[in-house]
Amino acid sequence: MSRFLSSRHKDLKPYVPGEQPREGVLIKLNTNESPYPPSPGVLARVAEEAGKLRLYPDPEARGLREKLAARFGVGVENVLVTNGSDEALAFAYMAFFDANTPVAFPDVTYGFYPVFCRVFGVPAEIMPLREDFSVRVEDYIGIGRHVILANPNAPTGLFLPVEEIRRIAESNPDNIVLVDEAYIDFGGESAVPLIRQYENLLVVGTFSKSRSLAGGRIGYIVAPAPLIQDLDAVRNSFNPYNVSRLALAAGEAALEDQAYYDANCREIIRIREETAEKLRGLGFVLTDSKANFLFARHPKRPGGELHKALRERGILVRWFNQPRTADYLRITVGTPAQMDALVEALRSLIEGG
Ligand SMILES: *Cc1c(COP(=O)(O)O)cnc(C)c1O
Numbered sequence: 001m002s003r004f005l006s007s008r009h010k011d012l013k014p015y016v017p018g019e020q021p022r023e024g025v026l027i028k029l030n031t032n033e034s035p036y037p038p039s040p041g042v043l044a045r046v047a048e049e050a051g052k053l054r055l056y057p058d059p060e061a062r063g064l065r066e067k068l069a070a071r072f073g074v075g076v077e078n079v080l081v082t083n084g085s086d087e088a089l090a091f092a093y094m095a096f097f098d099a100n101t102p103v104a105f106p107d108v109t110y111g112f113y114p115v116f117c118r119v120f121g122v123p124a125e126i127m128p129l130r131e132d133f134s135v136r137v138e139d140y141i142g143i144g145r146h147v148i149l150a151n152p153n154a155p156t157g158l159f160l161p162v163e164e165i166r167r168i169a170e171s172n173p174d175n176i177v178l179v180d181e182a183y184i185d186f187g188g189e190s191a192v193p194l195i196r197q198y199e200n201l202l203v204v205g206t207f208s209k210s211r212s213l214a215g216g217r218i219g220y221i222v223a224p225a226p227l228i229q230d231l232d233a234v235r236n237s238f239n240p241y242n243v244s245r246l247a248l249a250a251g252e253a254a255l256e257d258q259a260y261y262d263a264n265c266r267e268i269i270r271i272r273e274e275t276a277e278k279l280r281g282l283g284f285v286l287t288d289s290k291a292n293f294l295f296a297r298h299p300k301r302p303g304g305e306l307h308k309a310l311r312e313r314g315i316l317v318r319w320f321n322q323p324r325t326a327d328y329l330r331i332t333v334g335t336p337a338q339m340d341a342l343v344e345a346l347r348s349l350i351e352g353g
Pocket of ligand 1: 032083084085086087110150154180182205206207208214217218219
């Protein structure tokens, strides 16, 4: 730390992203990327757009917002586009959260929520999940805090029915309820239709997982128009050209190729269930994941040990060395060949003693 770092940041604990190894070295199942490339339409549009990089992108992201609005059956005024959904989360913190009201979120969830609490000076109220990692919905009813829920949750993969989100939003009318739907396309149901009824509800999404665009950095927020206006004011006070020309083009083309991504998601769900079954056969215990990853532990092998042994065999998975998750591995659903390699490596580790 230099002597120049603002005292405001003395307690900073930055997010630690999953390892991004140099290409081709490992079977990479650690950051929930799609195993499939972006659709051919995306590749063509990005190549075409590259010729226009001399010019700034549309600061209002009109084209992509219109397409997202059409997809969700809402108005353009209900949509904001961001540089990945991490930026969407940051704008929500900047616009709505401060030192006066804590933001409540589960003890086991996306690691960025507590990181943003520190950098933006917002108190965190950590809400323990049940033993089985399910959300204690009653704890959030009328809590009088802002609420953030990843749905499906990460790294557990558990999905909370939209009716429960509705109850939480309805019982906290004076607070923001933010639903992070990064994994919604792998078997969950979106809370977006509820934004018509609840003026405090904000849904965040990303093109990083189901749309094969993690490297493109495209996120979005769907919310009632007054909330979007506030978020847009923050965005324009921070970085009006927050989404690049290439990202906007990629995002629009991706929404035109919905059938391609729907097919990919169906296949990822199929591979997820098939792999889960094989891991259960090896004695693993798994959550009922509705995401593009599995969350698995073996009763006889610590997560850290398996993580390390897999790495030595060229397979990278995510391991969170924290009290409630240290027994578990979070394994991104990859291609059938990658899953076969994973299952065989685990088989030799488990059966090899
Ligand atoms: C991956 C992820 C994000 C961030 O995605 P971006 O790449 O920044 O769009 C946000 N929330 C959760 C729960 C995630 O897993």
